[in-house]
Structure formats: C-alpha cells, structure tokens
Amino acid sequence: MPVDACAHQVDGPSETQLFRSIGILPITVDCSAQELKVEMQLPKEVRPDHLLRADFAVVDAAGLPVQAHITLAAVDQGILSLTNYESPDPHQFLFGRKAFATKISDLYHQLMPEIKRQEIDQISATGGGGGKGRAVANRKQLLNPISAERFRSAIRFLGNIVTDDQGVAHGEFKVPEFNGTMRLMAVVGSADGKTGHADAELLVRQPLMVRPTFPRFLACGDLFEVPVAIFNQSKADGIVQLNVVAVGLQQIGTSVAPVTIKAGGEGAVRLRFQAPDLPGKVTLELKAVMGDEETVVKVEIAVRPIGGLSHRSSIGFMDAGTKKTFAISTDYLAGTEDLHLVLAPEPTLQLADTLKYLLQYPYGCLEQTTSRVFPLLHLSQLGQRIDPERYKPEQIRNIVDAGIRRVLSMQSHDGGFGWWPGATDNYAWGSVYATHMLVEADVAGYEVPKEPLAEALEYLRTSLGDSDTDNCLKVYSCYVLAKAGKPNHSWTMRLHEQRAELPIYSRFQLAVAMNRIGGRTSALELIQATLPDDDVKKMKTDRYLHSQIRQEAIALDVLLDIDPENRRVHDIARRLSRKLQIDRWYTTQNNAFVVMALGRYMKSQTRENEYTVIVTKDGKKIRRMTNKESFVVRNGKNITVAVEGKGRLFYHFETSGVPVLNKPKAFESDLRVQRRFRDLDGQELPMDRLCSGDLVVVELEIAAAQQTSNVVINDLLPAGLEIENPNLASRTSIPWLKKDALSTVNVERRDDRLLVFADLPGSGVYKYRYAARFVTPGTFTQPGVHAFCMYDSSIAARSDMHTLKVQAE
Template identity: 30%
Template structure:
C-alpha cells in the first residue's frame, strides 16, 4: 500500500491505483504512509483525485491517459469509472455530467464485440485463442455497479463462454449478481479455483496473471464473501507476492486482500511484540504502530493468542553507504551524451565550464520486442539546471535527430527530466534537451535509467560517474 500511495507518476491508471486504497482503507493508509499525510488526510487526496480525473475527460466521454493529453486508454477509462462509482457510493461529490458521459462511453464500447489473441498457459502448454477484449467484460461489471447493467450484451457473452477468459468469467458472473440475477451468476462462476496464467502486458489492459487472479478474488469478496474459493485465491496471491510489480497488480491484489482481512474484524487475537525476548508492546484489537529504537539490529518475534487472524507489516528506511546502481541492459538500452551547444563538439570527459550551455542527447534502443509505457529518468548533477526541455526543430544543431523519440508525456522537475514513451524493436530513438552549467565544483553524475512501468524485465541503467565544473572561460 505504501508503494501505491507514494507512487510518483500520474497517468490515469496510476492515479486511480493511488486513490483506491485511500478510498477503502483511509485509516490503514495513514498508518503505513504517515509521511504522506503530514499536511492533509486521505479524504483530501481522494477529493483532489476525483477533480483530476474529471479534468481528464475527453470529448467522447473517455478519460485521457495523461492529464492534458488527447489519447485515452480503454482499460484506464473503465478503471477510472470503477473508482468514481465507488467514490460516489462512499459519499464523495462526483460530477453527474462527467459520470454520465463516461458511462455512455463504456456502454457504447461494450457493444463492440472486439476480440484479440489471448495467451494462456494450461497443463498442455502455451495456448493462443481469440477472446473478447477484457475491457468489454470489465465495462459490463462497472455498468452493473452503477445500476446501468446491459443485460443484452451480458447474455451475448454468457452464451459464448469461449470468448471469455477465466478471470473475466468472474467479472461477468459478478455483473449478474450485482443486478440480482443469481441463477445466471451460479451458472457462470467456476465451481473451483484454477489460477489464470497469462503473459504480462506493458500496455493495453495491463494484464498479468497476478492481476487476473486478484480480480477474481475481488469479485467473490464483493458479491459472495462466503465462497469456498476465497481462501485458495488468497493463498495463491500471498505465495506470489514477490512477483507483484506494477501498480495494477498491487492495487487489485491489495484491495482484495484488504477486503479479505476486514472479514476478520471480529477476531479476538492478542499479539505480544518481543524484542530480544522482552515484551515492548501488545496488540489487542486496535491498529498499532511501533517505532522504537530498540527494534534496530534486534531479534523481533510476535507471540499470538486467541482466535482469528491479524496482519502485520514492517518497514525499514535508510540510505546504503556506497551503494551503487547496477548498470545493465535488459531488453533495451539507454544512453546519454553531452555536447557543447556553441561548438557542437562531444564532451567525452565530463569536464564542463561554469555558465556553459550544453545539449544532452538521450538514445533509447529496443532489442527484439516492442514495449509500451517506458519511463526514462535522467537525474541531472547538482550544479546543473534544465534550461529548455525541448529543442525547437528549427534550431541550427547539426545533430537534430532524424529518428525523434515519440514523447507521450514529459515531467520536468528541479533535479530530473522524466520522459514517457514506447519502445520500438530494433530501432534507436533520440531526444535532445538543453542544460545550463551553473556552479563550479565536482559533482556525482547519477545513472540515466529506463524501465517499463508494467514489466520489470524491460530496464536499462547506464552512465554513472563524476563531472567537474571549472571556472568560466576567460576568467
């Protein structure tokens, strides 16, 4: 949860993934990430998140992928609608106009009958089959939640189960349950849990096996919390927690596990917290936070008594001494070089002059696979400032790229430049921006990094070193 609440980027999917935990588990959010709420509480951030999502609505009712952008993501729009419906039910003020236009968009898209090639892994091996876009079934579920269920379209997929993946069967069944049609629910929902195994997607519906199984658990906890499959799915998710990477996986898994934990609200468990064998505190039903210096470098044990289940987490923070980022290329390569703006010469030795204007060239190379939603993070050295994040194509720089990077969104901060783009297989894309060398001295040069936000197999880190800024020329 702390990862979600503190996630630093803000496309529509990531924005909603940060908001859902704060909507459902306000007290827990303050407990696990107190530094986020020194000036405001989760209610404030939920309200601000609602306003942000509303401001991202496009002409057709969908939600833009990036704030200020003109392109939407279907799954992101359904996900945002899911949140807004839940927020409205929780008593938050949601624009009726925005919600109605968004629901109209979902209703229209759900009728498309579009399909795609879906990869799943069975006991017989890897299988590819045509199924309905997962966004369709998710749209039907959210429409049912909003009391605008589309029975005709639901019946179409109920009669064609070969078009529905295992996780979407739960969503389709849940749609019927939300509309009070329990006979149809029991006809569709599987009688036993079989883990859904599929490929991880870097874009589109952001699919993965963790997310798929977490959705199944969410549906059961929503409509049939006594279902016998629930403990099995919880066990599967907890055993695979170390593979949770993306905000989608963490959000759906946390929401499901959080709902499951709330079912144990009547537990009467008492837990003694022992440090080196001595009790320093006791849990007896109310949320407890222990931040004692005695915990440092000690043996900590928990001794429980009573009936029921309770959950705990621990967090350690600090800066490692002489810790270095491992420089490597996995499925892509990121490189950075500097040039003099005035002379066009490459600056290979990382030696600069105070007041000098330099051009930073960023090159992103794809290997043998495409990937979406790549974030490039270029941390600049202390003593440097970003002068101009974009070079005008008319600039008289001889190396202005013939292969410009398609930057979908750019975030300029005091100490870094963030670029969001896609990876193109077997191609190198380039981006240029200007830096001003401000202060004399010797500074650490952090690595430049690139990674897929939804698949950790795609990453590249390179270029750590030291830069020296000498006295201004002529002085």
C-alpha cells in the same frame, strides 16, 4: 485606457452557432504628473567588505522636492543578465500600456456545472502530506543528503529610506565579499500615490583578486583541478603568494610557487585535489597575499554518495510468546535514516506497503488517480493503522472526495473520460475503470454527483455497440453496469456466447454480469476457469496494462461476490499475499486491484486475540498495548516488540535512507540504454579527450524490443558536467539538438541529473539530446544512465559506469 465594444450575430451557417465580434480602441491618458524623478549618486568604485553610501534626491514633475519612501536593492549584474532582468519601474507598471485583459464568458457553466477541482496531491503529496514529521523526513531524503554553502549571494537590500523635506536621503550598507559589477535598483513612492525609480551600476573590486573555478558538487573519490585566476589591478607589479587550506580534501602537491604579476595583469595557478572515499562536506580556503594587499576566498563543497535513496520494508506477524527486534540498517548515511513500524491486530496491515505506495504515487492521470482512490473505499481503517496522524477519518474522506472530483474533471461531454483534464479524446479503458470506481464510491456512501455518474454509465452502455471496442472492454463495461444495478441483458448474453474467446479475467467479470441477470448457473460455470501462472506471462505496458497479478486479483474479488465458500478463494489469496511480500508491481492499477481483493478477503477472516504487547525503543520501554489497540513507532535505531498471551500481532516495518556506498551494476532487460558525448558538429567525443569549458551534446540512446509506454530515463551527471539551461538568454543555439528526437511527456533538469519521461511507440532505437558544459578538469566517476518502465520493473536497463577524464582548456 482601452474601451471595447461587443456585437453578437445570431444568424449564420448554423442556427446553434453564436458569432462574436469585438473592437478595441486605446485612449491615451497623460499620467506624467504621477511620476517622480529620482537621482541616485554613487562612487565609481568600491572595495568588497567596505561601507557604501548611496545619496538620493527626489522631486516631482514640477521639480519640487518630495517626501518619499525608498527601497534599495543591490544585485550581482551577472545574475541579472542571465535572464535580461529589467529594473523595476512602478510608474510603467501602473500606467504603462498593457494587453487587453477583458475575458469572454459563456453561460455554459449554468447548463453543465463545473466540478470544483481540488488536486489530490494537495492532500496526499509525494513523500508525505498530512503527517508532519514524516513528510519533512521524506522530503529531506529526496534532496542531496550533504548540504554545503557553495555560493554566497551578492545581494543587499534596504527596506525603508525616507527623504526629508528637501527630498534628500541616503542609505548605507556593507558591500558583500564580491568582485564584479552590482546593479543598484531604487523604487520610490510618495504618500499621494506618485512613484519613480532609478538604477545604476557599481564596480566592486580590490587591487588583488582571486577567482577560482570550483565544481558544484563532488562524488566519492573524484580527482579534480581548480583553476585559479589571479588579477593584479594595482598600479605596480607584484609577487603573489597563494596559500591553500583544504579540510576533507587531499591536496596533490602541497606547495604553490609565488607568481609574479605585472600591474594590471593576471596570472594563473592550477591546484589538484582528490575527494574523500566517504560522502561528507569539504572546505577549501585560498588566501592570496601581495605586499600589503590580501584577499581570501572560502568555499564548501558537498561530496555526495554515488547511490540515491533506498527503501526496505517487510510485513508479517508475530504469534504470542515471541519477541522480535526491528533495527535500522547500519549502511545508511547518518542523518538520512527513517524508521516506521506499525503494529496492529488486523491482518489487513499486510497491505500497508502497497496502499501507502498508492497514496504517495506522484503521477495524477486518470488511471493513477482512480487507483489511488479505489483501495480507500474499502480500507479506510487501514490508512489509520499506517499513520494515524496523516490518515485520520476526515483526511481519508478528503482524499477520496478530492479523487472523485479530479476524476470528474477529466469527463468529456459524452460521459467518457480523457487521460488528463482538458483532453480532447476519450481513454476507452480508463473510462470504464473510472466509472467502476465511481460506482463503488457511490455504494460505499461517498458523494458522487448523480448526473455525471449517469452520463458515465450511459457512455458505457452506448460503447457496447461500438465496433472498435474489443470484447474484453465490453465485458468490463457489462460488469460495471451490473455492479451499478443497470445490467445489459442483450450484450451480456451475446458475450457469453463468445466466452471461449475471452481471457480468464474477462470470464470472471462476465460471471458477475450473468449472475445479476439471473444466470447463476452460467456464472458458476464461468468461474471454474483455471488460473495458470503463464496465462499472462508479462504485464503489457499499453493502456490496458494486463497482468497475471491483476487477473488473480479480479478472480478473487469475483469469487468473494459469487461464491465466497469456494475452496480457491484461500489458494488465490495466499498466492497474492506471497507476491505482495516479495514484490512491488510498480503499477497503481495492479496494486489497486490486489489491495481491494485482499482487503475484502482479510476482513472476512477473523481470529481470537487476547494478548499484551510491550514495545521498547533503544532500550527504553515506550508502550504497553492490548489486542484492541494499534501503535506506530517512528525513528529510533532498535525497536524490540514482545507479545504475551494468545493470538497474533501483525506488523509493517519500513526503513529508508541513502546508502554510504552503492555502485549499481549494468544490466539489460527488454531495454538497452547508453550515453554518448558529441561536439557541436555531431561528431562523437571519446571519454578520455574531453576539455573543460567545452559545450557538448549529451546523447541518450534507448533501444526497445517492443512498444513500451511510461518509460523513465534517469541520467546522473558526473561532478565536472553542468546542464545548460535552455531558458537562459545566454544559451548557445544548437539547431540539430532536437532533430529526430524522442517525443517526451516531461523533462526535469536538476543540478546532478536529468529525468526524461516518455512513451516508446514500438521496437526500435530512440534518442534524446541535451546541451551541457564541462566546467572542471579532472577524473570523475560517470554513473550509468538508468532507464525503466514505471509499470513493469522487469523492463529496465542501466549502462556501465565509466571513468571520465576532463582535460584543462
């Protein structure tokens, strides 16, 4: 039991600095009387699939029997040893010595109220969120589409064993199909609050054991071997006959010769198989017979497609008097297909694909959270058209409110904003961008706290005098200040004097600031700037993320503010609409600017509609609607839509699924990526001289022609390779593994791939390494490693696919 004392000293080097001193004195209290003594008796050995009886005797510290409740768990000792798992001890947990848990608190929260954080991802989660059916469907698509029961857990649990007046009880359970050591762990508690525990190891085995080594998964067409170890643990020599039943697999060599194994000895057999050409689930059963002894091992293995989830979408319109059929692709793997068709009278539906992408984008930094929220400020009705169940009015407001709170959680003491909550440095451009969103949200009627908004605007004002802030950012700050009704006359005029040095999009933003201070003539002159397609040839991947697409969106938004009748309004809108239909720009920021600008434009366009729509799904009429309604169709194979009357119906059609056959080709575009295998000394291993059981280092090398931020490396594994978990206690240490390694933002290790997120600081070659082990001999398809920039799909590379040969050890 700890006792603490705290002293405060006000005097010090600084009058405003507070010093704290804390002393801790542990006082030991004897709680041994609260501990029960538990005796658990087990047989020394038991066979699989047989009944096990465990006998218990419980007494208190004085040796007197106690009525108590017992829970018993039996777990594979091999699994527990991976993490050095200790058996639970409730007495130690309740009365054992613990770290000092007192926290130091300040009163700062009364001076600067903390914004309550509500993660936007809780409302708009990846792959869904509010929409029940659609969220489940998308979640399934992200997993391996082929499920198989490869492992059977060696776990048993008895929940409530009660001792009698003598403190005696017993529990029984059927031992699982398992050979090895199980640890039995008992936790005991009595009505008066006393606790105890016991544990013991139990050997589970039978005279004849078969231990095959299967791969975790397969890919179509893989050739592989299954080493089978056979153990004769009886007291006599024996002849073992192994019978094989393969369902879905082609066995190479149909007969297995009998194996003679001495008493206490072991033998080995190697089986060869080939996976099918199409994905699915295969079953392998091994039955060993030695005299009267018999044992059976059965396993299911998933044969996955080579490719992953694929999305296809289209947007468009149908004029009255036309009929159109929307069909799901026939090359998707059965069970992975998803169809989503939205019909609506508003032209803003053409923005559905991009807006939906923004709402589901899984990365929640300052820029991406701001970009998620921005479009919804003006297009909340569109969200309801995309998915009425998910994007209900209150849910749209919740998403916006949560986004505002998350953005404010990244605000610094000086009013600026960092990349993430708790960041120590401000993100200059992101601070202006976030403040822009807060200003627009405030105008749109959302609840934006006045003090943080005022501090953000003051940060923009003071940053104008910062010599490290370039003129483009200063123009953007003046633009946001003008939008907030606080234009800065002096800096707006000073930047206008330097307008010739500004890029096109900055001149358009400056026009808004000039217009707000009364310089309409100058504003109209600024928006006369042309928008050549090659003004920004390629989107940069730095923190400003300039691009021609964003530039045109800014120009359209400014024209709608200052000169909505300008003839270029329609030209720019048409160009952006065409690009919207043929491309997805992979940056939340580009999408946010375009959705806002086109949304404002499309809402200003009206069209007379008076039509009736008949919707048929898989040959059955499911809906008749008018031009006043919208409708969402989910699932189905073929959807037919007929429009009768006068006007135009808009649609957004999306299908997704996992293609049955997909072999992506290698390419390079401003990146180069490749993979090497090295031994533990760093020497490169040839692809045809790899050995099962060997621990190797996988080296991913990525070369960039320029500074490239937000890069993802997706390394798909072959079936014969498994990533070593660096968190396991049994992992082998490799000292040079991280030497000169690429600095990463995040790393995700999965059964069938490794995902690396990183920024490349400049041109050059970068390397990332991880440990893996070849566990299955055979010939496998080695998918190419894929690297790409999240913010520019044209910056990407994929290495060649290879055939990987893994020899038996």
